[in-house]
Amino acid sequence: MSPQPQSAVGAPLSRVDGRLKVTGKATYAAEHDIEGVVHAVIVDSAIGRGRITGIDTRAALAQPGVIKVISHLNAPKLAYRGNPDTYDPPGNKQLRVFQDDKVLFRGQPVAVVVATTLEVAQHAAELVKVRYNAEQSSTDMASAPAGEPVTYARGDADxxxxxxxxxxxxxxxxxxAHHNAMEPHATIARWDGDKLTLWDKTQWPIGMQKDVAAQFGIPIDSVRIIAPFVGGSFGNAMRAWPHIATTALAARETGRPVKLVLSRRQLYFGVGYRPSYEYRVRLGSDRRGRVSAMVQHLKAETSSYENFTEGVLHAGQMVYKAPHVRQDYRTVPLDVNTPVWMRGPGFATAAFALESAMDELAHELGIDPIELRRRNEPEEDPSSQLPFSTRRLRECYTVGAREFGWHRRNPRPRSTRDGDWLIGTGMAVGTYDVLRSGAQARVRLNADGTALIQSATSDMGPGTYTSQSQVAADALGLTMRNVTFQLGDSTMPVAPPHGGSQTMINVGSAVQDGCDKVRLQAIKLAVEDKDSPLYGADADDIVVRAGRLHRSNDPARGETYRQLLARNNRTHLEVLGSWTPGEARHSMYTYGAIFAEVAVDARLGLVRVRRMLGVFDAGRIISPKLADSQALGGMVGGIGAALLEHTATDHRDGRIVNADLANYLVPVNADIPELRGIFLDGGQDLEADPIGVKGLGEIVYIGVAPAIANAVFNATGRRVRELPITVEAMI
Known part of the structure; x- marks a missing residue:
């Protein structure tokens, strides 16, 4: 079959939704104009653990405009039956809003006020008086017992x-660490009889639909989720958090559409976060730097009512070829809300510990950090004995060292200065799983030569609208302006969570499948139509370019989609595209090498990142412009993790003391230096999926923090083993 011309994929195109966003016309969760909407405000628990002994709502209800105050005293019982297809399976102990008098963490919803205006609801919420029987809460992982471990072992590591x-x-x-996306979590709920519609900030419309249906004990098709735009998320919008059930419950109890927007403060305990970790690493090697043993002990916080775990062990099993590995991973139940995934989940956490330890080993041996990693590069996945689909870390090292100027690095710590600044360079490796679960996409080719593609995925910022349109445009042989991709609606064909760098892999493969099938339908129609210039031609020899079908070696012989469909009285051609991955015969990961240069004020201990380079093996790059944006954003996030981001908790009562953007520090323009991302050419991975991509939203973040930490050591000779690296740690 003649290959389709490729003009959209690989081109540095601007976002198709960019104008909507910069002009304010993109509609986010709280911005939908729903007739008759009223407003809800959550009343948060003021204790970290205990029971509610009374709730006085009289003053709140006396306020003009207050419609209702709902708490466990008057809320109906909900089903909360769980769903095996989501992250809230049957038997899970997710927080059940207003179902009993228990307080499990500070900030837990204990009541919700519904009023005609937001201002009235906010004022009335402050007037609700809650009495408690408080118990001593436990929020410090260092002084709490851990649960049973998850373990892994090969060889005799000890x-x-x-x-x-x-x-x-x-x-x-x-x-x-908290996600702190620009858009706060928000939900609008409206009941039409027994049908519920939610306009919500979600990364997974299908999962949200199933979770809410299970919570309320109603059929899945009685719930519709609408989320066309998401203003950032980084992982914490993949679950149905308590405010969503609260909003739906308030709407049902009042008979009115209800809008609820979490305040910036409430985002620190109303939704999930990256849990704190303690990660001990023991590395053993010979004098030449060949690692023989890796022993890893992990502890992470979780809530007392759910046991949150993530894939934090995988990297330690396969990044290096140590024959003897032992791991144990324990969670520590605390009186906190449940953690959740955050960019680079699990792998970013592991990278800081493993890559810092490898840097320490390199220094101890007097071996260049890149050379040490080269000496421990496996030929196959040591955890599964499967061959790698692609693994081009050696090339990442070579390209990165050349482009960064690694040869100029002085390996002796505290040996390079620029006035009062100590200068250092460091590097680290990142890797991330390739998540394959399959997806569907509906493709409709209209008689006017335009195409509409739909899938119930999401776009929290990486550019799903654009990248999927690029795949569709080339597969159909259309220009980008004639392709419309729609997402963010649970009535559309099923898609996996928009997280874990899996959207391009799964949805993109389904889009490719659907568009290929529609194009082949059109070609079949043409070659069998006696009135077509392509009648009798070999279907395998037909390609489509700019909406015109023609023979690959005879462009003059052909016709447009519009002409073909009009002559055959067809209003459209339509198909449901799908992709389901087969059994994995290869080990599939993305890889990256991060290089950083820092300057540390010798007197004040201030750390500044001067420049950074990331080189990535991330498969086929659909949109170079979007990929570059991802690389820059990932490195910015990694700078925040390394130097700034830290949630501070008062362990006396569980209060988060920096629950705002004035005191929880995130990178701003003044913190960001010259950043550069390079994606290796020719790296498509057809073992992973039909379009050869591997996902890149996570890999560009993983490895940034340890590269900075290793550069700080090179600059100062001081090894900091705790993130973020603060001024206090440097003095």
Missing amino acids: NAFASAAVQVDATYQQAR
Whole structure:
């Protein structure tokens, strides 16, 4: 079959939704204009653990415009039956709003006020008086018992470590971090009889639909989720958090459409966060730097009512070829709300510990950090014995070292200065899983030569509208302006969560399948139509370019989609595209090498990142412009993790003391230096999926923090094993 011309995929195109966003015409969750909407405000628990002994709502209800105050005292019982297809399976102990008098963490919803205006609802919420029987809460992972471990082992790691010629034994800590996206979580709920519509900030319309249906005990098709735009998320919009059930319940109890928007403060306990970690690494090697043993002990916080875990063990099993590995991973139940995934989930956490430990080993051995990693590069996945689909880390090292100027690095710590600034360089490796679960996409080719593609995926910022349109345009042989991609509606064909770098892999493959099928339908129609210039031609020899079908070696012989469909009295051609991955025969990951240069004020301990480079093996790049944006954003986020982001909790009562953007620090323009991302050419991975992509939203973040930490050591000679790296740690 003649290959389709490729003009959209690989081109540095601007976002198709860019004008909507910069002109304010993109409609986010709280901005939908729903007739008759009223407003809800949550009353948060003021204690960290205990029971509610009374709720006085008289003053609140006396306010003009207050419609209702709902709490466990007057709320109906909900089903909360769970759903096996989501992250809230049957038997899960997710927080059940207003179902009993228990308080499980500070900030838990204990009541909700519904009023005609937001201002009245906010004022009335302050007038609700809640009495408690408080108990001592436990929020400090260092002083709480851990649960049973999840373990992994190969070989005899303990004996191999004990007999190793060179040993590194270090414990690394990472503070809790919050997502802090620009758009706060918001929900509008409206009941039409027994049908519920939710306009919500979600990364997974299908999962949200199933979760809410299970919570209320109603059929799945009685719930519709609408989320055409998401103003950033980074992972915490993939679950049905308590405010969503609260909004739907308030709408049902009042008989009015209800809007609820979490305040910036409430985002710190109303939705999830990256949990704090303690990660001990023991590395053993010979004098030449060949790692023989890796022993890893992990502890992470979770809530007392749910056991949240993530894929934090995978990287330690397969990044390096150590024959002897042992891991144990324990969660520590605390009186906090449940954590959730955050950009680079699991792998970013592991990278800080593992890549810092490898840097420590390189220093101990006097071996260049890149060379040490080269010496421990596996030929196949040591955890599964499967061959790698692609693994081009060696090329990432070579390109990165050349472009960054690694040869100019002085390996002796505290040896390079620029006035009062100590200068250092460091590097680290990142890797992330390729998540394949399948998806569907509806493709409709209209008689006017335009196409509409739909899938119930999401777009929290990476550019799903644009990248899927690029795939569709080339597969159909249309220009981008004649392709419309729609998403964010649970009535559309099913799609997996928009997280974990899996959207391009799964939805993109379904879009490709659907568009290929529609194009082939049109070609079949043409070659069998006696009135077509292509009648009798070999279907395998037909391509489509700019909406015109023609023979690949005879462009003059052909016709347009519009002409073909009009002559055959067809209003459209339509098909449901799908992709389901087969059994994995290869180990599939994305890879990256991050290089950083920092300057540390010798007197004040201030750390500034001067420049950064990331080189990535991320498969086929559909949109270079979007990929570059992802790389820059990932590095910015990594700078925040390394130097700024830290949630501070008062362990006396569980209060988060910096629950705002004035005191929870995130990177701003003044913190960001020269950043550059390079994606290796020719790296399509057809073992992973039909379009050869591997996802890149996570890999551009993973490895940034340890690269900065390793550069700080090179600059100062001080090894900081706790994130973020603060001024206090440097003095």
